[in-house]
Amino acid sequence: xxxxxxxxxxxxxxxxxxxxxxxxxxxxxxxxxxxxxxxxxxxxxxxxxxxxxxxxxxxxxxxxxxxxxxxxxxxxxxxxxxxxxxxxxxxxxxxxxxxxxxxxxxxxxxxxxxxxxxxxxxxxxxxxxxxxxxxxxxxxxxxxxxxxxxxxxxxxxxxxxxxxxxxxxxxxxxxxxxxxxxxxxxxxxxxxxxxxxxxxxxxxxxxxxxxxxxxxxxxxxxxxxxxxxxxxxxxxxxxxxxxxxxxxxxxxxxxxxxxxxxxxxxxxxxxxxxxxxxxxxxxxxxxxxxxxxxxxxxxxxxxxxxxxxxxxxxxxxxxxxxxxxxxxxxxxxxxxxxxxxxxxxxxxxxxxxxxxxxxxxxxxxxxxxxxxxxxxxxxxxxxxxxxxxxxxxxxxxxxxxxxxxxxxxxxxxxxxxxxxxxxxxxxxxxxxxxxxxxxxxxxxxxxxxxxxxxxxxxxxxxxxxxxxxxxxxxxxxxxxxxxxxxxxxxxxxxxxxxxxxxxxxxxxxxxxxxxxxxxxxxxxxxxxxxxxxxxxxxxxxxxxxxxxxxxxxxxxxxxxxxxxxxxxxxxxxxxxxxxxxxxxxxxxxxxxxxxxxxxxxxxxxxxxxxxxxxxxxxxxxxxxxxxxxxxxxxxxxxxxxxxxxxxxxxxxxxxxxxxxxxxxxxxxxxxxxxxxxxxxxxxxxxxxxxxxxxxxxxxxxxxxxxxxxxxxxxxxxxxxxxxxxxxxxxxxxxxxxxxxxxxxxxxxxxxxxxxxxxxxxxxxxxxxxxxxxxxxxxxxxxxxxxxxxxxxxxxxxxxxxxxxxxxxxxxxx
Numbered sequence: 001x002x003x004x005x006x007x008x009x010x011x012x013x014x015x016x017x018x019x020x021x022x023x024x025x026x027x028x029x030x031x032x033x034x035x036x037x038x039x040x041x042x043x044x045x046x047x048x049x050x051x052x053x054x055x056x057x058x059x060x061x062x063x064x065x066x067x068x069x070x071x072x073x074x075x076x077x078x079x080x081x082x083x084x085x086x087x088x089x090x091x092x093x094x095x096x097x098x099x100x101x102x103x104x105x106x107x108x109x110x111x112x113x114x115x116x117x118x119x120x121x122x123x124x125x126x127x128x129x130x131x132x133x134x135x136x137x138x139x140x141x142x143x144x145x146x147x148x149x150x151x152x153x154x155x156x157x158x159x160x161x162x163x164x165x166x167x168x169x170x171x172x173x174x175x176x177x178x179x180x181x182x183x184x185x186x187x188x189x190x191x192x193x194x195x196x197x198x199x200x201x202x203x204x205x206x207x208x209x210x211x212x213x214x215x216x217x218x219x220x221x222x223x224x225x226x227x228x229x230x231x232x233x234x235x236x237x238x239x240x241x242x243x244x245x246x247x248x249x250x251x252x253x254x255x256x257x258x259x260x261x262x263x264x265x266x267x268x269x270x271x272x273x274x275x276x277x278x279x280x281x282x283x284x285x286x287x288x289x290x291x292x293x294x295x296x297x298x299x300x301x302x303x304x305x306x307x308x309x310x311x312x313x314x315x316x317x318x319x320x321x322x323x324x325x326x327x328x329x330x331x332x333x334x335x336x337x338x339x340x341x342x343x344x345x346x347x348x349x350x351x352x353x354x355x356x357x358x359x360x361x362x363x364x365x366x367x368x369x370x371x372x373x374x375x376x377x378x379x380x381x382x383x384x385x386x387x388x389x390x391x392x393x394x395x396x397x398x399x400x401x402x403x404x405x406x407x408x409x410x411x412x413x414x415x416x417x418x419x420x421x422x423x424x425x426x427x428x429x430x431x432x433x434x435x436x437x438x439x440x441x442x443x444x445x446x447x448x449x450x451x452x453x454x455x456x457x458x459x460x461x462x463x464x465x466x467x468x469x470x471x472x473x474x475x476x477x478x479x480x481x482x483x484x485x486x487x488x489x490x491x492x493x494x495x496x497x498x499x500x501x502x503x504x505x506x507x508x509x510x511x512x513x514x515x516x517x518x519x520x521x522x523x524x525x526x527x528x529x530x531x532x533x534x535x536x537x538x539x540x541x542x543x544x545x546x547x548x549x550x551x552x553x554x555x556x557x558x559x560x561x562x563x564x565x566x567x568x569x570x571x572x573x574x575x576x577x578x579x580x581x582x583x584x585x586x587x588x589x590x591x592x593x594x595x596x597x598x599x600x601x602x603x604x605x606x607x608x609x610x611x612x613x614x615x616x617x618x619x620x621x622x623x624x625x626x627x628x629x630x631x632x633x634x635x636x637x638x639x640x641x642x643x644x645x646x647x648x649x650x651x652x653x654x655x656x657x658x659x660x661x662x663x664x665x666x667x668x669x670x671x672x673x674x675x676x677x678x679x680x681x682x683x684x685x686x687x688x689x690x691x692x693x694x695x696x697x698x699x700x701x702x703x704x705x706x707x708x709x710x711x712x713x714x715x716x717x718x719x720x721x722x723x724x725x726x727x728x729x730x731x732x733x734x735x736x737x738x739x740x741x742x743x744x745x746x747x748x749x750x751x752x753x754x755x756x757x758x759x760x761x762x763x764x765x766x767x768x769x770x771x772x773x774x775x776x777x778x779x780x781x782x783x784x785x786x787x788x789x790x791x792x793x794x795x796x797x798x799x800x801x802x803x804x805x806x807x808x809x810x811x812x813x
Contacts, residue, residue, distance in 0.1 A: 077205040077261035079305035084108055086120070086184060086195040104183035105190070108197055111137065111179035115199035116295070117302030118180060120148055121168035121310050123194025129187050134172060137179030148172060149286065153346040153421050154313060157399040161269065161343060166312045167192070171200075171303055173288035173358065175295040198310040202298030205261040249383035249448035252376040254320070254328045256336055260297040264333070266304060269314035271333055271340035274350065275712035276385035276525065278393050279413045280378045280441075281345050282434050283356035284426040289324065289364065296323040299358055300331075307343075317343040319353040320377050326369030328377050331356075339385065345420045347400025350713065352420070353381055361427030375437050378414055379444035386525060386705040389413050390442030395420075414438035450521045452497035452544045454698035454812070456575030457691040459568040459619035459665035462502075462638065462645040465489055466564040469507070478507065479555035479562060486519055487551045489566055495573035496545060498701040498809065500663050502565045502649060503553065504538040505531040510558030517704050519546030523554055526704040526806035528743060530777040531560065536634075536651045540567070540661055540781040542741040543808045544701025565647035567663050568619065570699045576618045577696025578811050580689040580739055580785020583623065583758075583765035586610050587674075587685035590627065599628070599682050605675040606683060607640055613670050614692045620666050621689035621783050623767055624674065625659040626652040629681035637664045640671040652681055657754075657771045661688070661781050686767040689783055697738055697785075697811035704743075708805035711747075720748070720800035721755070726764070726793055739786050739811030744794075744803060745779040746772040751799030759784055760791035772801060785811065 086106050120132050132148040148169040155161035174180075182197055257264070291299060304316040318331040319342045334340040335353070344354025355377055357370050366374070382389045393413050397403035401422040409420075416434045417425035426434070466473035466487055479485055489499055505514055513530040515523060529539035543551065553562060587594035587608040594608035610620050626635055634648035642665075649662045664672050674683050690696075708716040746755050754768035772778045786792065794803055 076258070076263050077203040077301060078263045078265075079203055079301050080201040081305055081309050082113060082115070082199040082201075083310075084110060084197040084199070086182070086191065086197055088189075088191055105186045106184040106195070108182040109180070110197075110199070113178060113180075113199055114201045115177050115180070115302075116173070116175045116202045116298050117200040117306050118172040118174060118177075119151075119169045119198050119306050119310055120182070121166050121196055121198060122192040123166060124192040126150070126167050127169070127192060130192065131185040132169060133183050133185075135181040136172070136174040136177040138174065138177045142179075142181075143174070146172065151311065153344065153401065153417075153423065154311065154317060155343045156341075156346055156349050157405070161314045162346075164312045164314075166310070168311045170286050171306045173285055173291070173299050173302070175288060175291040175299055198306060200302040200305045200310075202301035202305070203261075205297065249380050249445055251380050252328055252373065254330055254336060254377070255297070256330050257333060260300050260329050262301065262304060262333075266308040267315045267333055268308070271315065273334070274339040274341055275706065275709040275714040276339050277353045277381065278351045278385070278387060278715070279395060279411065279415065280381065280389070281348070281352050281354045281415055281417050281420060282374060282426050282437060283318065283344060283354055283417045284361045284430060285321070285356050285358050286360050286425075289359040291323075291358070293323070293325045293327070296325070296327060296358065297329070299323075300329050313343050315343075317354070318356040319344070320355045321358055322355060322370050322373045322377070323358045324367045324370055326367075326373040328373050345400070345417060347397045347403065347405070348395055348420045350398065351395050354417075357426065357430070361430035362424065363427075364429055366430045366433050371433060371437060371440070375440035376444065378437065378441040379448075382413070382441065382445050383448060384525065386707060387413055388442060389438055389445050412438055414441060450518060450544065450701075450703040452701035452809075453572040454700045455495075455497040455570030455572050456577055456698055457500075457568055457570050457619065458575040459663065459691065460566060461642060461665065462565050462567050462647040464563060464565050464645075464647055466562065468561045468563070473564070478559050479553070480559050481512070481555065481557055484552050484554040485562065487553060487564055489545070489549055489551070489569070492545075492549050492569055493571055493573065495571045496549060496569045497572055498542060498544045498570040498699060499551070500540065500542045500567045500569070501551075502538055502540045502567060502647065503528060504536065504563045504565075504648070504651075505529060505560050506536040506563075508533055508535070508558055508560040512555055512557035512560055514560075514562065515554040515556070515704070516541050516543055517552055517554070518544045518701070519548070519550035519552040521546065521703050524704040525706040526743070526808075527745065527779070527804075529779045530745070530747075538648060538651055538660070539743070539779050540649070540663075541743060541808065542570075542699070542701075542781065542783065543704065565645075568665075570701070576616070576691035576693045577698060578621075578689060578691055578739065578783060578785070579696040580621075580759075580783065581687065582762055583686040583688050583767050584612070585684070585686050585767065587683060589682045590684070594685070599680040600674065600676045601680050602630075602633070602676060602678055604680075605673050607671055607673045608685065610666065610670045610672060610687055612687075613666065613690050614695060616693040616695065617666055617670070617690045618693060619663050619691045620670075620672065620687055621661065621663050621691075622672070623659060623661050623686045623688055623769070624650055625657060625684040625767070625771070626650055626676075627657045627682045627684065629654050629656070629679050631679035633679040633681055634677045635681070635683065636675045636677070637662045638673055638675075639665050639667055640669060640673050641667065644673070644675055648677070652679075654679070656773065657768075658778075659768060659771055659780065661783070663691075663783075684767070686765070689785060697813065699741065699809055699811055701809040702807065704806055704808045706804060707807050708803070710802045711804075716803075716805075720750075720802050721794055721796045722800045723753075723796060723798050726795045734810070734812065737786075737810040737812045739784055740792070740807055741781070741783055741809045741811075742792075743779055743781050743806045743808070744769060745777065745806075746770045747777045747802050747804065749774055749776060749799055749801040753796045753798040753801055755801060755803065756795050757782060757784070758793055759786040760793045761786070764793070764795055774799070783811075
């Protein structure tokens, strides 16, 4: 970190850290990852998703997270801070000094004072034009004179943390020192007001004598879960050559804050929780390369004390620190379990996380052990956030020393600090090593990714495979909080790579959400649907299979019953390709399109044709909507001439509009039937695509990922989508991709609205994708043919609504 200037942020208000004293560790654990919500009360928070809540669960439980390395006997160690005023004095001619022609305007000498970290702060003007030099004394005698660089980075401009920050230098690391000499040079002979020298003794802790050298690197992507198997162990193959299934990128061994003895009373704010990061910045702490492995933790404690007590920050500025021996330390509170905004690169803290190597690498390289550790922690964090460390990204400055607020900067996903700010960090010799760190992190990340073999689609007559209410497919046990159910889909070929299913949640005892992912992969940062007491919610999903043709359904917050209905599968050995089309209305009982103008009666049906399909079409993808229902009812889609399956696709409430997506097999007559169960209702259907033999794209399943979130500005414009506003995002996929399988969730709507999601290259269609009511959380699955590259647009007709997007795979040649 270095040089100083700050541009005012032009960003709109957002969830920000509240500067308040955190009195007890218990309180800190309970609220560490809860952002401060503004605006209307939130009636349904279940869709916040596992990107935050799994982390919160791990932290809130007050336990160390799997994958961390916490030496025995870990306890907080309170640093000692000595502050010495710096006032103008005549040159003292101290031994070893070599004043310039003008001479220093201030000098300080302090001996027989133990410290590990030193720095200079000012309560007045910036340190522009001021030159500060120090010598430190230790076992080897006096060091050479070293210049202290002004600390120009830190909290983002305009935030409460920035408001409480003070001007100062970057910390000088000098482990085990007992004396210091300081001199200050000023062009005009004056000093900034309130200039002071801070000496921080990190203290000794029992764990310092046992620095961690190795620990089993366990994944911390998912909380510890209770698993209920479905008992169907013989229905599926034992291995799947068609899928390349991995378990994600494991967390390296990391020393938690309790492990290095963090004094949590020094924190005076609740960290700002984020939805993830877009990029990583590599730093160095400057000044000390001679420390021992037993001194590393003391240096980290000293940096925490200097950043909080001397510079006035909320917490330590970096998310992670790495010593020259390759030991990784958790930095800012919450970085190990979740995603929290740090203060490492002013103007870019909301979009990046910082990893700092302890030492000065202006003239020497990062040691190989440090390079390896930095690469591993970046690969792990990138996996949790869902980005490829080897790719590029567009970041938006909130006001940095290099880029004014609002500047959009295209950079690699892993950069040196100097790419974001006017600084020499991470050092002239180390900076060329950032490219190698980026490459190594990308290789580790790619090796840990789930990606199934491309497949073609085979539709099935919809059938139920799991119902926890009746015991179908296993026991009658409902899913409890933080528990999961392993699902085997019977009857699939060994070459099956993905399935299209519908999952229904009912009988919830409280607000909760469900996640579906391939069994054998970590719990992803995504969600399928949200529900609450009294609601029955169904949502389709196209998702990859685990190594034994199995899926895992995870429930987050309360007890709930689930049903799972299979509609078809993708296989590497044959089937039909997907072709998306601009939405085209084929049924509307309100206007007489495709059928007589009349509501579908209770326990009645409507049949309609889907014209324009090729002769080899095997299924059609429809968006179906229900409106003006006389009472709650369920709607089921099926081909004409087949028995109606007991697998509803859409659940309607009285007098409101609801919509979903469904894949329906078609015969030669290209006709489809929609059945309404308990009440009369109007029904609308739009064709958005089809699967046909010999045509279309193949589907490649990936691990489900949250790829856009307006609440955090994650890969999309920050802030809710309001009436008349069209926002867009680029969904991560290969450049050859021409479509995506995605789930979109609407949350925190301020009024009933119609949300439309469509390919950016197309005109906005008239049929909505989601229809949330005020404060309701709703989700839908979409198969979109996007053309060249997966560019997607979103719009809303009323009020304001936040939108979350998860991707489960892509279509391509």
